[in-house]
Amino acid sequence: MSSYSYAAPTSVDEAVEVLATNAASGQRTQCLAGGTDVLVQMSSVDREPRLLVDVKHIEETNAIDIGNNEIYIGAAIPSAILNENEELKALLPGLIESADLIGSTQIQGRASIGGNLCNSSPAGDTIPALIAVGAQCVIAGPDGTREVATEDFITGVGTNCMSDSEFLLGLKIPRPGARTSDAYLRFIPRTEMDIAVAGAGVALTLDENGVCTAARVSIGAVAPTALLVQEAADALIGTNVDDVALQAAADACSAAASPISDKRGTVVYRRKVVGVLCKRAGAIARDRASA
Amino acid sequence: MAKVHVTTSVNNQPQEFLCEPQESLLNCLRDEINLTGTKEGCATGDCGACSVLVDGRLVCSCLMLGVEAEGKEVTTIEGIAEPDGLHVIQQKFLEHAALQCGICTPGFIVAAKALLDKHKDPDEETIRYWLAGNLCRCTGYDKIIRAVQDAAKELAA
Numbered sequence: 001m002s003s004y005s006y007a008a009p010t011s012v013d014e015a016v017e018v019l020a021t022n023a024a025s026g027q028r029t030q031c032l033a034g035g036t037d038v039l040v041q042m043s044s045v046d047r048e049p050r051l052l053v054d055v056k057h058i059e060e061t062n063a064i065d066i067g068n069n070e071i072y073i074g075a076a077i078p079s080a081i082l083n084e085n086e087e088l089k090a091l092l093p094g095l096i097e098s099a100d101l102i103g104s105t106q107i108q109g110r111a112s113i114g115g116n117l118c119n120s121s122p123a124g125d126t127i128p129a130l131i132a133v134g135a136q137c138v139i140a141g142p143d144g145t146r147e148v149a150t151e152d153f154i155t156g157v158g159t160n161c162m163s164d165s166e167f168l169l170g171l172k173i174p175r176p177g178a179r180t181s182d183a184y185l186r187f188i189p190r191t192e193m194d195i196a197v198a199g200a201g202v203a204l205t206l207d208e209n210g211v212c213t214a215a216r217v218s219i220g221a222v223a224p225t226a227l228l229v230q231e232a233a234d235a236l237i238g239t240n241v242d243d244v245a246l247q248a249a250a251d252a253c254s255a256a257a258s259p260i261s262d263k264r265g266t267v268v269y270r271r272k273v274v275g276v277l278c279k280r281a282g283a284i285a286r287d288r289a290s291a
Numbered sequence: 292m293a294k295v296h297v298t299t300s301v302n303n304q305p306q307e308f309l310c311e312p313q314e315s316l317l318n319c320l321r322d323e324i325n326l327t328g329t330k331e332g333c334a335t336g337d338c339g340a341c342s343v344l345v346d347g348r349l350v351c352s353c354l355m356l357g358v359e360a361e362g363k364e365v366t367t368i369e370g371i372a373e374p375d376g377l378h379v380i381q382q383k384f385l386e387h388a389a390l391q392c393g394i395c396t397p398g399f400i401v402a403a404k405a406l407l408d409k410h411k412d413p414d415e416e417t418i419r420y421w422l423a424g425n426l427c428r429c430t431g432y433d434k435i436i437r438a439v440q441d442a443a444k445e446l447a448a
Contacts, residue, residue: 006295006312006358032356039354040335042313052312054359080348104424105402106339109348110355192423193337 008054012140015058015167020142022051023164031055031167033076034110036103037119053167060140060169061114064088071175072138075114075168083108092173093288094182094201094281098129101186104193114168120154123196123221127154129184131218131228132201135173141166151218151228180205181288183281186220187273189264196221197265200253200277202285204236210290212236217249217282222257222274229256232278241286249282250275299360301326302370310357317341319357320367328368328397332426339425342398343367349405351424368397371404380404380442387438391429399425403439411447415440 009015022029028050032038038052055061061076066087073082079099082088089096099113102125116126117137130150137153139146142165150171154160162168176182186199199220205213217232231252239245259270294309301324308323317334320326320343332340334353341352344366371378380403383389390396399422406413406421413421418439419432427435 004311004313006356008358008361034354035356035359036336036351036354039315039356043334049313052356054356056359078348103336104339105405105421106342106349106351106424107336107354109345109350192420 002049004049004052006052006054008057010057012058012060012169015053015055016140016142016165018051018053019167020165022053027051029053029164031118033061033112033115033118034078034107035115036107036111037115037121055167058169063170066091067175069175071173072170073113073173074170075118076112077114078110078112079103079108080105082113091176092133092182094184094203094285095126095129095133095135095173098126098184098186098199098201101125101184101192113171117150117153117171118160118162118168120156120158120160120225122157122224122226123199124226125184125186125196125199125220127226128199128201128218128220129182130171130173130201131226132184132203132216133173133176133182134203134216135171138169138172139166140169145169147172151226154225157224176203177205179207179289180214181285181291183284183288185277185281185284187277195264198222198257198259198270198274198277199226200274200281202236202249202278202281204241204282204285204289206241206286206289210240212239212241212245212286217253217278219253219257219274219278222259222270224258227256229253229278231256236282241282246279246282250279253278295358297358297361299363299365301365302367303364306365308357312356312358314357315353316343316345316355316357316360316365317352319360320352320365323357326367326369330394330397332394332398337424337426338395338398339402339422340395340398342401342425344401344405347405347408349402366401368401371400378404379445380407380439383438383442383445384435387434387441389430389434389438390427395425395427395429399427399435403442406439407443407446412443413439
């Protein structure tokens with residue numbers, strides 16, 4: 001393709017057709033939601049012309065549906081809108097905080113959870129939070145829609161499981177029941193507007209006695225992709241999520257991490273900090289669940 | 292590909308322009324419709340100099356395509372002043388000397404307008420966090436914060 005082009009389909013079928021036609025012609029396609037990653041890449045590391053498919057004009061990418069069993073968040077909803085939704089903030093405080101951590105007020109006016117996921121950076125803040133709450137990615141393609149667990153969506157640094165003729169429609173999250181909550185924490189060297197050195201998301205459920213009956217723990221920025229750490233969840237389940245259990249979960253996170261050393265942090269530092277973040281996020285999720 | 296025809300509204304005026312699909316809204320504002328009040332600082336969404344409102348929401352115009360403005364309401368620094376003179380925020384920036392070189396100022400004023408449209412009585416922390424995406428290398432920020440606080444007080448009066 002010698003020049004850029006732009007399409008703004010208004011339905012899932014139209015979008016899939018545009019994507020499939022362009023993929024069949026051998027030309028490059030990139031979906032555009034808030035554009036806060038795409039436009040930066042277009043003007044720096046990746047100037048190759050392509051078809052930009054704006055997915056913001058489709059009903060399903062803009063919907064928020066808080067059902068009795070399931071919560072649906074459209075892929076193109078900007079963080080600012082999520083943050084203005086008090087019901088979502090009460091139900092999924094950790095996930096919404098993770099979206100709120102990304103960028104300035106200006107960035108939040110455009111950047112979406114779906115875009116953060118599709119950009120598939122190892123350091124994407126919403127990704128561990130999505131994995132922790134058990135989000136399923138709803139992907140539209142020529143054969144209809146399919147669902148993939150968030151931990152299986154990203155396949156490597158900047159890559160994911162979608163083909164050129166597919167796009168992310170939204171995220172389905174089980175509605176948290178009683179005594180269930182989540183938290184996400186990341187470490188950055190200043191108070192905001194930076195990229196995570198390490199991050200940890202924890203979602204858990206307590207019974208009437210404060211014993212943890214279900215947990216999911218995910219870590220970010222310490223491996224090529226965000227990871228679901230089953231050993232950390234196992235360390236919490238069956239406990240009161242006390243300091244001993246949290247330390248065991250933290251140790252499991254440090255063990256599961258396979259970080260790199262770069263300007264943001266060393267391997268040793270990231271491995272330690274991700275455990276600390278797991279411990280602190282676990283305590284916040286516990287306190288929220290028992291509130 | 293041929294240029295795309297975009298029909299939009301800028302500062303409550305209908306606007307049409309032609310642009311390349313990959314052209315930023317910032318460049319379209321400056322080069323296609325000659326509204327040069329909106330500044331380019333970093334062009335990567337870090338500095339906020341290019342801040343505009345799109346359908347009332349604060350965004351970096353360097354991180355939005357011109358073609359995405361189709362059917363939208365865009366407000367730039369040129370649309371902030373009142374018919375009979377400066378907006379209170381602009382006046383307070385002058386009174387508090389909240390600018391030196393002036394490159395960041397349009398972005399700060401548009402961002403402050405978005406803040407005061409949403410929060411009538413923001414505390415200092417709220418103002419500082421809201422404006423964290425606007426960088427100023429001259430003032431040290433303090434005068435800007437004072438100007439916004441004073442504007443909020445006057446707007447509430």
